[in-house]
Amino acid sequence: MVNNTYPRPGSQAERGLPASRRRFLAVLGTATAGLPLLGACGASAGGPAASDHRGSMGDALPRVRVSQEASPGREVKRTSFPITAVGLTWTGPPHGVRLRLIDRSGKPGEWQDVTAGCPCGKDAETLRTKSTTPPNRALVPAHGSYGYQLDVDSGVKVIEAIAIDAGRLGRKQRPAPSGTPSKSAPATAPDTSGSVAFPPPGLVLRADWGADETKRLTADGRESSPTRFTRVQAITVHHTATPVDDPDPAATVRAIYEQHAVSNDWGDIGYNFLIDRQGTVYEGRYSGADGIxxxxxxxxxxxxxxxxxxxxGNIGIALLGDFGKQRPSSRMRDSLVRLTASLAARHRLNPLARVTYRSPTSGKSTDGPALGxxxxxxxxxxxxxxxxxxxPEVRERAAQLAR
Ligand SMILES: [Zn+2]
Structure with missing residues (x-):
């Protein structure tokens, strides 16, 4: 029997989870059992979302559904919902995991190699593995499949697999283009003026990409990872190691949020900003209700x-895609230049400089690039x-703009 739902509070699968996540799951199992965010799969398909969970544009939030498997084996896992992406967490080598998707009729696709993505993490992450380094993680796009199967090399242990339906934004919820609308325009047209305004024009706020803010909270309504603020010392660029050719980047952002906030138990998405291949910038980690x-x-x-x-003090900007071989699109690079220039100007950072980063938590100092x-x-x-x-080119251009 395949478990298509989140484990119930007190279930075997849940007992190994960190305390904050157990509290979160307890909420799901009691007071908010009927909420659509992680509701029983298929139980309320197409039903309206709870009225108190709305995006800023007035529409209901996209309904995100998740099935979780702790220590999944090799058997086929089926879901009752279309999967946006499968999130995997494993220990051992970063390679050595294969996955194949199962379509609605039960037909398997080709085996594909899974490679660990950006090894981001909380500084004080309590690892379920008790390891001193973060486990490998990947988010594999599933194109609306209804299941998956894993195959792993010896020495690899898959700790968790989550199948995520990231839902869809309502039409009214899609942010309006900031430029002249055209049929080929992306949902949000990035600014091309070369200004270093902050926030960047066309920025997609959390409410507008469909962030369900309850995922950041514990059962008693507190932030599971309370916000902490420090002086800016550096800007760091990442990629998400998801496909470059992404038909629905906002859904990918929601899937990353689900993986980071809930599956990884970090309490929020791990990046401060994300940029898609059209150059649209998305707000990442929550920072308060002031709109900045x-x-x-x-x-x-x-x-x-x-x-x-x-x-x-390190601003994390993730490029949506896998840029191991393929260069980021010119729109994505232009947006990265403008965003880093605006942040550099705001914080008087020289994008071409090296800095001595001092960790306010550990007190340790390390030399690194201001923009790296x-x-x-x-x-x-x-x-x-x-x-x-x-x-190097991004630094040069950002330095010129930030002047
Ligand atoms: Zn990274």
């Missing part, structure tokens, strides 16, 4: 969970070789 993304009123930045050991890639701070391929090779 990533910052508090004192212009300090909220600590996110993207560069293990170097998170406070994830691999400048830790051993990882993130943000991918092709995006990393673009960074």
């Amino acid at each position: 993304p990533a910052h508090n009123a004192d212009d300090e930045v909220v600590t996110a969970f993207h560069t293990f050991g170097f998170n406070p 890639g994830h691999q400048d701070w830790t051993s990882t391929e993130c943000p991918g070789s092709a995006a990393y090779l673009d960074l």
Whole structure:
């Protein structure tokens, strides 16, 4: 029998989970059992979302459904909903996991190799593995499949697999283009003026990409990862290691949010900003209700969970896609330049400089670039070789704009 639903409070699958997540699941099992966010799969398909969970544009939030498997084996896992992406967490080598998708009729697709993505993480993450390094994680697009099957090499242990239906935004909820509308325009047209305004024009706020804010909260309504703000010291670029050719980037952002906030138990999405291939910028980690993304009123930045050991004061920007071989699109690069230029100007950072980053939590100092890639701070391929090779040009252009 395949478990298509979140484990009930007190179930065997749940007992190994961190306390904050157990509290969260307890909420799901009691007071909010009828909520659509993680409701029983298929039980209320197409039904209206609860009226107190609405995006800023007035429409109901996209209904996100999840099935979770702790220590999944090799058997076929079926879901009763179309899967946007499968999130995997494993220990052992970063390669050595294969996955095939199962369509609605039960027919399996081709086996595909899964490669660990950006190894982002909380500085003080309590690892279920008791390891000193974060486990490998990946988000595999599933194109509306209804199941999956895993195959792993020896030495690999899959800790968890989650199948996510990230839902769809209502039409009214899609942000209006900031430029002249055209049939080929993306949902939000990025600014092309070269300005370094902050927030960047056309920024998609959390409510507008469909962030369900209850996912950040514990059973008693507190933030499971309370916001902390510090002075900005650096900006770090990542990639999400998801496909470059993404038909619904907002759904991918919601799937990443689900994986980071709930599955990884970080309490929120790990990046401060995300950029899609059309150059649209998405607000990441929650930073308060003042409408200024990533910052508090004192212009300090909220600590996110993207560069293990170097998170406070480090603004994490994720490029949506896999840029190991393929270069980011020109629109994506232009948006990255404008966003980093605006942040550099705001915080008087020289994008061309090196800084001595001092961790306010550990007190440890490390030299690194003011504007760098994830691999400048830790051993990882993130943000991918092709995006990393673009960074010198991004720095030059951002420095010119920020002047
Ligand atoms: Zn990264």
